[in-house]
Amino acid sequence: MATQTESELKMAQLMVEALNLEDMEAEEIDPEEQLFGDGLGLDSIDALEISLAISKEYGVQIKAEDEGTREAFETLRSLTAFVEQNK
């Protein structure tokens, strides 16, 4: 597993809390693993919950129709980078 940065760990903690991920610690999320589909197994409702949690925590709005949203949601690393760039 790739090493999490401090900001990635913070984002992982936000995800574990917002999604109530059962039996999973924030530290266990591989920053390069796919969040949806085969990887962590998240689904479209989780994407909405993550967007809401990010808007409340970082003030960053993620819109479904925006270019770049799909790439942002690929991994913990890409999502953290997207939020850092748009804060």
Add this chain to the structure above:
Amino acid sequence: MQAKELKCKIAGIGAWGSYFDNWQALQALLAGNAIPEIKNKGPKPTIIPANERRRAPLPVRLAVESSWQATQDAGVEANTLTCVFVSGLGDTDLTDYMCKTLASDNKALSPTKFHNSVHNAPAGYWTISTGTMSAANSVAGYEQSVSLTLLEAMIQCEAENTPMLLTFYDAPVADVLSPILQNQETFAFSLVIYPDSAPLAGPVLKANVNSAPVNAWPALHSQHDYMGKLYAENPSAKVLCLAEMIASSDSQAKSITVPLSAGTSMTFSLA
């Protein structure tokens, strides 16, 4: 005019609370066994797929766990039953969350919490988890929730000649509402009932609606403080007077009369 007597057979029972995790354990408490020292954490019904289960709040998990137990006890395919779910209080944690969020500057609501806040959320999780295509009603009747639900389900059972699942559930009330709603106990109870004509063993429950009201629920035989508090404060736990009647092994005539509305009451007897 004398209303028609309703009859059904009880085929399965499920139960879940802080100190019992099935009907056998509840019966033991009703029979006077000591309250266990360790309090149960919330149920994790495995019938709900994992991705849905982590989104399921306590009232949903209570209702689904108890419902599943009753269908297993009855030995019936869960998806063949028409359902009536009831909670006297609903999910007050989510009511509180919705009110707080909508009164704040950032009014964006969690889609999961919004979805879970509807009164028929447990019925939805149940029907999705079991693949049930039959009707599923959700009832709320505060202190009369139990009698209203038994009336609703027994009428459907007899009129539609169909087996039914009834599930009663109420979770502890959110702190902010505790000045008006006392309940701090967790409770769920389920029955699978069949039309009286069904060729199966099991006690026959008879019900009559009376045009004379009664004001109070009958006293429980159980002397446990815990049971007394549960029965008094948790609207769904009013079904304990019926549970006691089912659990009791004495052969005397068994009958209870309970409040139904301002002008009516209901009498249940077991044969």
